[in-house]
Amino acid sequence: MSGRALLMWDEAVTGYDFGSSHPMDPVRLALTMGLVRAYELNRAVEVVAAKPAGDSTLRLVHREDYVDAVKAASADPAAAQQEYGLGTVDDPAFAGMHEVSALIAGQSVGAAEAVWRGETQHAVNFAGGLHHAMPGSASGFCIYNDAAIAIARLLELGAERVAYVDVDVHHGDGVQAAFWEDPRVLTVSLHEHPRTLFPQTGWPEETGAAGAAEGGAVNVALPAGTGDAGWLRAFHAVVPELLADFRPQVLVTQHGADTHFEDPLAHLAVSLDAQRAVQLACHSLAHEYADGRWVALGGGGYAVVDVVPRSWTHLVGIAGHRQVEPASMIPESWRDEVYARTRQPAPRRMTDGRWPVTWREWEAGYDPADRLDQAVLATRRAAFPLRGLLP
Template sequence: MSGRGLLMWDEAVTKYDFGPGHPMDPVRLALTMGLVRAFGLDGVLEVRAARAAGDSTLRLVHREDYVDAVKEVSADPGVADGSYGLGTMDDPAFPGIHEASALIAGQSVAAAEAIWRGEAEHAVNFAGGLHHAMPGGAAGFCVYNDPALAIARLLELGAERVAYVDVDVHHGDGVQAAFWDDPRVLTVSLHEHPRTLFPQTGWPEETGGPAAEGSAVNVALPAGTGDEGWLRAFHATVPELLADFRPQVLVTQHGADTHVEDPLAHLAVSLDAQRAVQEACHDLAHAYADGRWLALGGGGYAVVDVVPRSWTHLVAIAGHRPIEPETAVPASWREEVFARTRQLAPGRMTDGRTVSWRDWEAGYDPADRTDQAVLATRRAVFPLRGLLT
């Protein structure tokens, strides 16, 4: 297998644009790629563009009538009336919505193919991670579910065990739904508790369908959870599950909206903790998936201060060229930020936090809300997988 990493990128993904004022501002993608280039990472990883996902690929997850509806709205946004989730406040219609969505999906699918065929060890598509789209409808800023499509393609190619780990602040509901009753796919989602955040799913009791009990794992964290609790929850669940499942490929979703500055959610995680989880996912891919790692973007609506730095760290880690947190942000990129947004860019690749967590094996506090969340998940899922709680 080649040790070279892939970075999937096509400027046209920035056409995935719900319009002025929508939180999913495509400038976050352009600024991320700008920062990747400013650090020279486009010379470390192979930058590759892929074709848009075709109908047969999209139908691996999505219903034919839904794909046809997206195409119809794409050609004439005026027909969108909320059917299939299109033309809503979350997912407004725009010209070319099918083409832009299929292009993002195509990058994730091609990355999965390259990993499976041994062309690359790691691959990143930070434009992807659109995990809310359902087989028959758009939801939560997501039209086509590229993580689910990439996993479905891996299964089609012969993979027998694929693990999906989602650390977006929102529950990875669309991916869970796509593989709810498929024991070949382990879905793990760490997210803000559904009592306080969209999509109001992802309870610990959601553990998979009758044919796949224990294949869905949900850690629902209380609002206000910060670095130590978030990292403790991750390390108290994910490594043990992956060690048991032994995936042939690890697919991870790295929504940056867990950040304390994100305007749409209520966790209090720093950039430094996000980077620590990215490194952990990289290490887990090497430990349990023979290094096969597909890393995706996702949510994240602090589009200048957080998203570009977080995902540039992800790209650097996938390229085996990690950026030290105290590294200064290149002046050329800060100028680009101001030119595009009239905002001042952050000065360093850190929030200045030193991250640490207490290991679960050291014991838990039954009065701690984060520990309660972790324990609820372990009690719900671990026995189904033959693991001790």
């Protein structure tokens, strides 16, 4: 097995562009890759591009009529059909939409294939993580659900247990829906509570289809305002125990950066340093429970200068076993690139000043008056007994 991680990258993914007024600005991808290069992480990983996902691969998750609708809207955006979630405020149609969406999905599929075949242990596609797309519709800025397609491809290749851990601020609803009835896939999502944030799903009681798949979906609905200590407490109170029980052959993780306190679309208060701590934890958990097989994806994140590039550059460094020191000064060349592209000032360091982040382990005791602890316990009570685990 190669000792070098893969970074899936094709400049054309920056064509995933809903327009200048849309919050998902593709500059976040270009700036991330620029920061990866500024830290010379492209020498620590192997940068490769995969081919776009073909129709048969897309149909592992998406209905044929939906793929046809995306193609039609891609050729003529004015013909987008809103019954498929296309041509909406969240998912406006644009020329070439099918092609670039299939390209992003192809990078995640390529990452999964390389990890499964033993060509590498770790693979990153920070352009991916488009976790809201449903089998028959676009949703939440997501056209094709690359995360679900990559998992479905792993199953097609013979994987019997794949774990998906999603730490985006929004519920990983599309991936959960794709595998709701499939006991081979464990989906775990930590997200802001559905009472206060799109997509209004991800309640603790959502645990998978009755029967063999029951307990295959696990949801931690975090109170708005949750900060570093609570977020990390919730992650460590749920994820490691589930992975130890499930013993996945591959760990797929989604690292949306929109949990950050600067993100304009959500209400958590997590720092870059806590995001880095969870990335490190996912890397360790992949080695502990999945023989090191780790596919790491991007996701949401709308503080496109201050947060997203730094967060995902840390992710690439961790996967490439060349961690970026949080206190390091960001290269001036990248700061110049930021100003040239956005006319915004760039951050100076790879930290929010909170490293190292500390939290209280779940085993230290439960506080019945604490809303975060109430949320964690609700998840453990709903899902853990279904897996034969104590709440």
